[in-house]
Amino acid sequence: MxxxxxxxxxxxxxxxxxxxxxxxxxxxxxxxxxxxxxxxxxxxxxxxxxxxxxxxxxxxFASKEDLLLRIMKESHAQSEEISREIEAKGLPAVDELSALLEALMKWYLGNVERVAIYFNERQRLTGPRLEDVQAEGRRFEQRIYDLLTAAKEDGAFAPELDLRLSVRLFLGALNSVPSWHRPGQKHRMSDTAIAEQFARMTIKSIAP
Incomplete structure (x- = not known):
């Protein structure tokens, strides 16, 4: 155009x-x-x-950097909305964690352009804009950590499980999506099937 x-x-x-x-x-x-x-x-x-x-x-928007910030904040907002919707179901902690991982993977697959921009361009932000996005990222990581903690306390995971390492494992797997998936790319499995298997495999990887 x-x-x-x-x-x-x-x-x-x-x-x-x-x-x-x-x-x-x-x-x-x-x-x-x-x-x-x-x-x-x-x-x-x-x-x-x-x-x-x-x-x-x-x-x-006021500038190119403000436009980048909006993309980042919209992505965070959509992830947080997914988290709230799943939390409202009142599931046991391990089931909520699994449902969240599945929903996030499905969102990442459907929004891989936004995901790639977030991780490739985040450091282009400066000053308070960068601090804002980093703070939102920490809050989201804490949400994953809190679910892991609750699930561990419920006995779903071994007492010796390192929760911070588990957070890195989960987020690392999610954040790798742009390295193997492109917009509109078709895989042997549907996005829904990939997300379901991802959640099962991820939870199983830290189960006792």
Missing amino acids: SASTNSTASPAPKQGERRNRDREVMAAAVRIFFEKGYSGASLQDVANEVGVLKGSLYYY
Whole structure:
């Protein structure tokens, strides 16, 4: 999709149009940052992808770095929503942990562009933006740790199990998805089947 390279902003969009365009801008930014990398991408690239003037993008964010931050924070928000929905089911700790790992793997497979951007480009953020994203990451790691702790206390895991090492094992496996999966790639198994097997294998790997 092409657009004029003129950077003059268009008139401010109406509220409904703004919401729709905001989603288009974010989707385009994810595609562009994934394909070109943060350093290789420009706001003009995003504007061209959406089909708007570059200046119009500033209705939605203040800078290229703010756009990257939004991608990061949206990814965290979606992961946290998954966690809350599973927590609301009131499952035993080990079952909640398994359900969370399964749901996260399925989300990672369906959002591999966002996942790759998060881990490849996170350090492009600076100052409070980087601190914000790092704090959100620590909170999410703590959620996994707390579930492991509760499951261990319930007797699902051996007393000598190192919980911090287990957190690294789980997150390392999830975070490796961009190394073997590409957007739209088809595997021998469906995403659902991969996620189910991942959760079973991961829990079994630390079971007594």
